[in-house]
Every structure is written in structure tokens, then in C-alpha cells.
Amino acid sequence: MRKITTTRFGELEIDDSRVVHFAEGIPAFEDEHEFVILPYDEDESPYYFMQSLKTPELAFILTVPFIFFPDYAIEIEDDTVKKLEIKNQEKVELYTLLTIPNGSVRYMTANLLAPIVINCENMQAKQIVMDKSNYKTKHRLFPDKDKEGK
Numbered sequence: 001m002r003k004i005t006t007t008r009f010g011e012l013e014i015d016d017s018r019v020v021h022f023a024e025g026i027p028a029f030e031d032e033h034e035f036v037i038l039p040y041d042e043d044e045s046p047y048y049f050m051q052s053l054k055t056p057e058l059a060f061i062l063t064v065p066f067i068f069f070p071d072y073a074i075e076i077e078d079d080t081v082k083k084l085e086i087k088n089q090e091k092v093e094l095y096t097l098l099t100i101p102n103g104s105v106r107y108m109t110a111n112l113l114a115p116i117v118i119n120c121e122n123m124q125a126k127q128i129v130m131d132k133s134n135y136k137t138k139h140r141l142f143p144d145k146d147k148e149g150k
Contacts, residue, residue: 001013001014001015001016002014002016002053004036004051004053004056005056006051006056006057006059007056007057007059008049008051008057008059009038009049009051012036012038012051014036014053017123018036018037018123019034019035019036019053019123020034020035020036020037020050020118020123020125021033021034021123021124021125022034022035022125022126022127023083023124023126024126026116026127027114027127027129029052029058031054032052032054032055032058033054034052034053034054035050035051035052035053035125036050036051036053037049037050037051037062037095037118038050038051040061046063046064046067046068047061047062047063047098048061048062048063048095049061049062050062050095050116060097060098061097061098061100062095062096062097062098062116063095063096063098063110063141064093064094064095064096065094065095065096065110065112065115066094068110068141069110069112069139072112074094074115074128074130074133075130076092076117076128077128080117080126080128083124083126084117084119084122084124084125084126085119085121085122085124086119087121088121091119091120091121092117092118092119092120093117093118093120094115094116094117094118095115095116095118096110096111096112096115096116097110097111097114097116097127098110098111098141099111099138105142106142107140107142108140108141108142109137109138109139109140109141110138110139110141111137111138111139112133112135112136112137112139113129113130113133113135113136113137114127114128114129114130114137115127115128115130116128
């Protein structure tokens with residue numbers, strides 16, 4: 001167990017088995033290597049926070065992409081499988097980073113181009129960028145109904 005201080009959640013006691021390790025950090029935050037995934041609230045919310053253990057004010061909001069994009073598909077390249085030591089696909093969790101433009105949940109977007117892959121057997125993680133994909137960094141979670149013809 002270790003205690004961390006966060007801006008958003010105050011002081012937390014984190015079980016070491018819940019610490020997610022990014023060997024290379026994440027893009028634009030290469031010096032951040034340890035995080036913990038926290039539920040957004042006690043209910044069955046589809047949102048999570050990924051809180052840095054090093055930087056109290058750094059927390060990303062995440063979701064499991066399949067909740068909002070049931071047809072979402074990714075292919076984890078062999079070098080990532082090897083780096084994360086993935087042996088069982090059922091022990092892999094996948095998250096996408098969310099952006100809330102101007103604080104408006106209505107316009108929230110998910111980065112489907114660069115999901116976060118976590119091997120839950122060893123808690124090693126990596127944000128991968130799917131170069132050969134049609135996904136973008138900003139997919140609306142709640143598209144305008146007018147644009148859908150409804």
C-alpha cells in the first residue's frame with residue numbers, strides 16, 4: 001500500500017497491485033510512468049479517472065470504448081504484445097482518453113486512434129497509436145441527432 005496526494009481526490013491509499021505501469025510514459029507525458037484507474041463515482045458510471053501517482057494535478061478521464069462504440073475494433077501489434085507480455089487476451093483492458101471541450105459534456109470526444117492497453121496480469125500498459133486506421137482522435141460520444149436525420 002502507498003499513500004498519494006491528488007488535487008481531485010485528496011489523499012488516497014493505493015494498493016500496489018492496482019498501479020498501472022507505463023514503461024515509456026504516455027505521449028506528451030513521457031515522464032509519467034505510474035497511474036491508478038479510479039471509478040468516476042460509486043455508481044455504474046461508464047467513466048474513469050487515470051490518476052498520476054507522481055503529479056497530484058494530473059488525471060485523465062477515460063472510458064471503455066465499446067460502451068459508446070460497439071463496433072470499435074483494434075489490432076494490437078506483436079511488438080506491443082511482447083512489450084506488455086500479453087499471454088491471455090481476456091486479461092487485457094482497453095480504455096480511450098476523453099476530451100471535454102469547454103467543459104461541455106454534450107461535445108465530449110473519445111480518442112479512438114490511440115487507445116490505452118493494460119495487461120491486467122502484470123499491470124503493464126501502453127498507449128498505442130493505430131497508424132493504419134480510419135479512427136480519429138476526436139469521435140463524438142453524443143453525436144447531434146440533427147445530423148443523424150432524427
